[in-house]
Amino acid sequence: VTDVEDHHHPRAASVVELRARALEALLAERGLVSGNAIDAVVELYENDVGPQNGAKVVAHAWVDDAYRARLMNDANLAIAELGFGGAEGDNMAVVANTPTVHNMVVCTLCSCYPWPVLGLPPTWYKSPPYRARAVSEPRTVLREFGVDLDQDVMIRVWDSSAEVRYLVLPMRPPNTEGWSENRLAAIVNRDCMIGTALPQPVEPEIS
Amino acid sequence: MDGVHDMGGMHGFGPVVRPGVELPYHERWEPRIFALSALVGIEGLGAGPGRATREEMDPAHYLAASYYERWLYSAERRLLRKGTIVSGDVEEMMERLAAGEAMPEHSDAAMAERILGDLRSVYPMEAVPDDARFEPGERVRVKRMHPVGHTRCPRYVRGVTGQVEAIRGADRLPDRAVYGEEVAPEAVYSVAFSSEELWGPSDESAWVVLVDLWESYLEAV
Numbered sequence: 001v002t003d004v005e006d007h008h009h010p011r012a013a014s015v016v017e018l019r020a021r022a023l024e025a026l027l028a029e030r031g032l033v034s035g036n037a038i039d040a041v042v043e044l045y046e047n048d049v050g051p052q053n054g055a056k057v058v059a060h061a062w063v064d065d066a067y068r069a070r071l072m073n074d075a076n077l078a079i080a081e082l083g084f085g086g087a088e089g090d091n092m093a094v095v096a097n098t099p100t101v102h103n104m105v106v107c108t109l110c111s112c113y114p115w116p117v118l119g120l121p122p123t124w125y126k127s128p129p130y131r132a133r134a135v136s137e138p139r140t141v142l143r144e145f146g147v148d149l150d151q152d153v154m155i156r157v158w159d160s161s162a163e164v165r166y167l168v169l170p171m172r173p174p175n176t177e178g179w180s181e182n183r184l185a186a187i188v189n190r191d192c193m194i195g196t197a198l199p200q201p202v203e204p205e206i207s
Numbered sequence: 208m209d210g211v212h213d214m215g216g217m218h219g220f221g222p223v224v225r226p227g228v229e230l231p232y233h234e235r236w237e238p239r240i241f242a243l244s245a246l247v248g249i250e251g252l253g254a255g256p257g258r259a260t261r262e263e264m265d266p267a268h269y270l271a272a273s274y275y276e277r278w279l280y281s282a283e284r285r286l287l288r289k290g291t292i293v294s295g296d297v298e299e300m301m302e303r304l305a306a307g308e309a310m311p312e313h314s315d316a317a318m319a320e321r322i323l324g325d326l327r328s329v330y331p332m333e334a335v336p337d338d339a340r341f342e343p344g345e346r347v348r349v350k351r352m353h354p355v356g357h358t359r360c361p362r363y364v365r366g367v368t369g370q371v372e373a374i375r376g377a378d379r380l381p382d383r384a385v386y387g388e389e390v391a392p393e394a395v396y397s398v399a400f401s402s403e404e405l406w407g408p409s410d411e412s413a414w415v416v417l418v419d420l421w422e423s424y425l426e427a428v
Contacts, residue, residue: 041242108215120231162419
């Protein structure tokens with residue numbers, strides 16, 4: 001086993017990693033794949049495309065009812081208004097939480113996920129336990145995530161089995177009146193938009 | 208294909224584990240193989256489907272492999288199928304790198320532009336067809352089937368009756384399209400299933416599962 005110098009720490013490279021490096025090396029040597037094209041894709045998903053995009057969509061929908069209506073009616077167009085769109089976001093749909101409905105998203109067959117607004121999926125989203133259980137015991141799964149819903153809240157689980165990609169629009173928490181979109185976006189994390197978390201409650205401000 | 212990738216409702220995997228910071232990946236090679244896989248597609252270096260190829264992995268290997276190991280597997284299979292690489296090429300390069308050879312470098316700015324352009328493009332489904340067989344509100348049943356090849360009809364909904372919630376658009380049936388067959392787009396429906404119809408009695412209060420299904424998967428009730 002070879003020692004590979006990582007950005008963060010030196011460690012032994014796995015056989016899979018060595019194989020991945022060899023495949024890249026092979027295609028580079030033949031001039032078929034360029035290192036800068038690979039770098040460009042990695043940088044795109046590390047810097048430009050991630051849950052910060054989805055949080056902007058949510059915050060904008062919270063402050064602008066007309067935008068929210070456009071988002072629910074044609075998510076592709078409304079998301080594109082904010083400059084987001086691309087691979088694995090070809091057919092976006094937004095599903096809104098209400099006091100009586102909670103939405104959550106899964107892909108039981110692989111790991112379909114709305115990349116343009118949430119980036120690449122987290123490990124747990126791709127893991128067998130989540131893919132197996134989100135559809136068959138969603139309330140128990142949500143409890144493991146720390147989300148304890150009232151019994152009268154209907155859970156709707158969206159299995160991304162075709163080319164539609166779902167974004168959950170969480171409810172705006174109380175005590176956020178007058179907040180800027182930036183401040184609102186900061187309380188919307190990735191899991192809120194998958195439906196496995198709720199925005200953190202906000203304490204009333206004392207003036 | 209009724210493989211282990213079709214996980215909806217399976218038991219025995221334990222709780223959902225979320226260790227520490229939830230990054231999409233943990234090692235540098237992972238996003239690089241993701242990017243390489245995208246390039247294999249866009250640059251026409253591979254043949255055959257990606258997703259369906261990952262489903263063909265040996266079941267024990269599929270379950271043991273990380274997400275990006277599966278992408279490595281499908282990239283390599285597609286390159287082999289096209290003849291871009293041949294059996295033994297990767298092992299030979301692994302030996303050369305292990306012997307201390309430097310990683311070969313290749314730079315191509317136009318290729319970087321092409322892949323970024325593609326990743327920023329959207330290819331929406333076609334509009335809802337006039338001849339869609341079912342309409343929102345209608346009860347439909349998922350056909351009993353046991354396809355050998357790729358399918359996007361999960362096992363856990365087969366034979367189950369649900370209600371059409373929306374028509375999403377028109378798309379080519381993946382069961383045939385991923386193998387390069389010319390097929391006409393057909394309606395894709397969001398079908399809502401009650402937890403009772405899917406799983407029978409449960410300790411949890413009732414919920415709904417919505418699955419996007421091509422018209423070919425459905426029959427009238």
